Amino acid sequence: MKSTPDNLKIDGIDKEILRFLMKDARKSILEIARNIGISGAAIHQRLRKLESSGLIAGSKFVINPKALGYTTMAYIGIYLDKAMSNPSAVKELEKIPEVLECHYTTGNWSILIKVLCRDNEHLMQVLNKNIQQIEGVSRTETFISLDQQIDRQITI
Amino acid sequence: MKSTPDNLKIDGIDKEILRFLMKDARKSILEIARNIGISGAAIHQRLRKLESSGLIAGSKFVINPKALGYTTMAYIGIYLDKAMSNPSAVKELEKIPEVLECHYTTGNWSILIKVLCRDNEHLMQVLNKNIQQIEGVSRTETFISLDQQIDRQITI
DNA sequence: CCTGAAAAGCCCTCACG
């Protein structure tokens, strides 16, 4: 089972290890060890501890959407009819591959989603043919990201 | 309708390799090779090709913010005075570690940001003591994410 | 574009300070 957040003690060396791997998940343990100045075995032990603590959610290759021709990112606020339950809307949104994030939010909308499309025309199709077709979706508000200027993880 | 730019040719095997690594960046080349059914050397060559094509933006360890006590995520729409330039606002936002994303958007706001805070009180402090203090920020609208139900990358 | 082989390097465990 998971350990509780309270018995999680990460020191400066743990933080250094994490900072290296958050930038490059494929960096070798020995290279990190040489950078920090302790043995590979020590890094290995600390990593196992960090993994079993639940702090590490996994690792990912990040692919560059622009290289695949996906250049239009947008946020869409969705109003749902009162009769429409959030879970069944999410189930439909999951089927749309262009939907990368979905948040159940406070405020005007029921749902806020992030979509990634090839271009504005593609975005329009996703809006008209996919999102607006979902039962219970009454209205949407779209905000196109002209430029993403910050993209990072939590600072450790 | 083309889905990829012309100079980039990725076939089914490339896609399989990427799908494995997008899920787990530390999966070994040989393990991928065994799954796909070709030699490790072939996977290695294809990975080098994919890296030099610009398709791969990097790799990341994903850490679990909840394990660090960060449980409140929110989106904040920011209105800027006309006199305030976007780049100088972004420069200030970069200094706030709780700001994870920053988008220059069409629509009502000048800027849409994503923040991650420990709790609602921390969010309030970030709003009052950091964001509202930035020169040129006239008004903000905050949407707390009660639950993030989808979080994924582009489908390959 | 693939392969298998071979050298170099890394992962992981262990016994111990």
Place this chain on the structure above:
DNA sequence: CGTGAGGGCTTTTCAGG
């Protein structure tokens, strides 16, 4: 916590089909 040593696996390169 830390270490260094060692067996086994991986990475990386290369000549060849």
